[in-house]
Amino acid sequence: xxxxxxxxxxxxxxxxxxxxxxxxxxxxxxxxxxxxxxxxxxxxxxxxxxxxxxxxxxxxxxxxxxxxxxxxxxxxxxxxxxxxxxxxxxxxxxxxxxxxxxxxxxxxxxxxxxxxxxxxxxxxxxxxxxxxxxxxxxxxxxxxxxxxxxxxxxxxxxxxxxxxxxxxxxxxxxxxxxxxxxxxxxxxxxxxxxxxxxxxxxxxxxxxxxxxxxxxxxxxxxxxxxx
Amino acid sequence: xxxxxxxxxxxxxxxxxxxxxxxxxxxxxxxxxxxxxxxxxxxxxxxxxxxxxxxxxxxxxxxxxxxxxxxxxxxxxxxxxxxxxxxxxxxxxxxxxxxxxxxxxxxxxxxxxxxxxxxxxxxxxxxxxxxxxxxxxxxxxxxxxxxxxxxxxxxxxxxxxxxxxxxxxxxxxxxxxxxxxxxxxxxxxxxxxxxxxxxxxxxxxxxxxxxxxxxxxxxxxxxxxxx
Numbered sequence: 455x456x457x458x459x460x461x462x463x464x465x466x467x468x469x470x471x472x473x474x475x476x477x478x479x480x481x482x483x484x485x486x487x488x489x490x491x492x493x494x495x496x497x498x499x500x501x502x503x504x505x506x507x508x509x510x511x512x513x514x515x516x517x518x519x520x521x522x523x524x525x526x527x528x529x530x531x532x533x534x535x536x537x538x539x540x541x542x543x544x545x546x547x548x549x550x551x552x553x554x555x556x557x558x559x560x561x562x563x564x565x566x567x568x569x570x571x572x573x574x575x576x577x578x579x580x581x582x583x584x585x586x587x588x589x590x591x592x593x594x595x596x597x598x599x600x601x602x603x604x605x606x607x608x609x610x611x612x613x614x615x616x617x618x619x620x621x622x623x624x625x626x627x628x629x630x631x632x633x634x635x636x637x638x639x640x641x642x643x644x645x646x647x648x649x650x651x652x653x654x655x656x657x658x659x660x661x662x663x664x665x666x667x668x669x670x671x672x673x674x675x676x677x678x679x680x681x
Numbered sequence: 682x683x684x685x686x687x688x689x690x691x692x693x694x695x696x697x698x699x700x701x702x703x704x705x706x707x708x709x710x711x712x713x714x715x716x717x718x719x720x721x722x723x724x725x726x727x728x729x730x731x732x733x734x735x736x737x738x739x740x741x742x743x744x745x746x747x748x749x750x751x752x753x754x755x756x757x758x759x760x761x762x763x764x765x766x767x768x769x770x771x772x773x774x775x776x777x778x779x780x781x782x783x784x785x786x787x788x789x790x791x792x793x794x795x796x797x798x799x800x801x802x803x804x805x806x807x808x809x810x811x812x813x814x815x816x817x818x819x820x821x822x823x824x825x826x827x828x829x830x831x832x833x834x835x836x837x838x839x840x841x842x843x844x845x846x847x848x849x850x851x852x853x854x855x856x857x858x859x860x861x862x863x864x865x866x867x868x869x870x871x872x873x874x875x876x877x878x879x880x881x882x883x884x885x886x887x888x889x890x891x892x893x894x895x896x897x898x899x900x901x902x903x904x905x906x907x908x
Contacts, residue, residue, distance in 0.1 A: 608755065
């Protein structure tokens with residue numbers, strides 16, 4: 455359990471140890487990696503090399519990219535994820551948002567229809583050609599994910615509702631799990647789109663977004679084709 | 682020659698035909714793809730499948746991602762670039778900036794030291810783990826490229842000066858060409874960095890960026906290792 459995204463890592467770590475204990479998972483430990491210096495410590499690197507699964511807590515997703523970007527821990531996670539069939543990487547909230555190649559780090563629902571109100575940067579890129587967003591329905595994040603997709607429709611937008619996850623296997627097979635919704639925003643068929651031509655803070659106009667709502671077991675799994 | 686990024690495509694196209702003619706390149710044609718509808722036209726798709734080289738003009742880089750993202754033209758370019766040894770993709774100004782996986786689309790030099798003043802989105806990703814910037818020294822863009830690197834040091838920042846290019850072969854071997862400078866900003870050794878923890882519009886603080894200046898023939902070529 456990696457608590458780097460959180461500003462209250464000890465509390466978060468304890469909560470997860472309790473939660474995993476309820477699931478009878480007892481071989482669980484917490485890594486309080488606070489900064490890039492911590493990320494270089496051989497003990498942490500070794501544990502990342504040996505763990506069966508790694509989970510990122512919530513908090514601030516940019517703490518994950520700014521702390522782990524270009525580090526040996528990051529390279530190890532990428533290599534193991536690509537090459538070891540049983541190795542699992544999980545994340546919740548900020549920990550889920552950091553998983554895609556393109557990562558939203560800011561954007562209020564109230565002005566997400568205005569160009570430039572949604573801020574993104576490079577994510578940890580465990581999955582390519584997608585943008586994950588979390589707390590999707592509760593926090594009204596359709597507009598910000600749609601804006602991020604419109605800037606480059608190569609990326610599929612994937613919004614995660616509360617108590618809902620996406621199980622990704624074989625790199626690009628996706629299946630909804632949990633009690634809520636997954637929303638997919640596919641921009642491949644976008645026709646008219648003004649986002650490149652308008653000034654910042656002007657309202658965007660986008661034609662023909664394709665949107666899917668998924669929930670557990672009501673849909674078959676879906677494969678994101680690499681572009 | 683693809684003029685999509687420009688708002689004066691006819692003029693730009695004519696300039697390039699003249700420039701290439703001076704170099705005795707006469708089998709050159711211009712594609713004025715203005716929007717996503719144009720990008721679906723079979724004639725353009727066929728020409729992209731048959732061209733020996735494709736060059737993107739300057740203009741607005743987001744017009745490139747918003748127009749080509751998720752299209753068959755884009756998939757064709759990616760597939761050909763990955764699989765055909767002699768196939769060349771070139772770009773200048775906006776056309777160069779769109780080549781990296783992470784693409785800066787806005788950021789004034791005057792406030793590039795403030796968090797959030799540099800705006801990026803998903804680029805065309807012909808090269809991974811890099812961020813290209815152009816007009817680098819003339820427009821004082823060190824700050825904005827450094828900020829983009831600090832958010833995720835997995836990406837190397839590459840700034841292109843005027844009349845200067847980067848020749849990339851075998852996917853990641855880089856060599857400076859032309860009369861000016863290439864600047865490399867490598868964040869792998871960043872120590873302290875406050876970018877994830879401060880509010881928008883606050884000044885960023887980043888320790889230990891590694892910076893290289895290159896020019897033609899004074900440096901051997903450099904290979905960007907995949908992370």
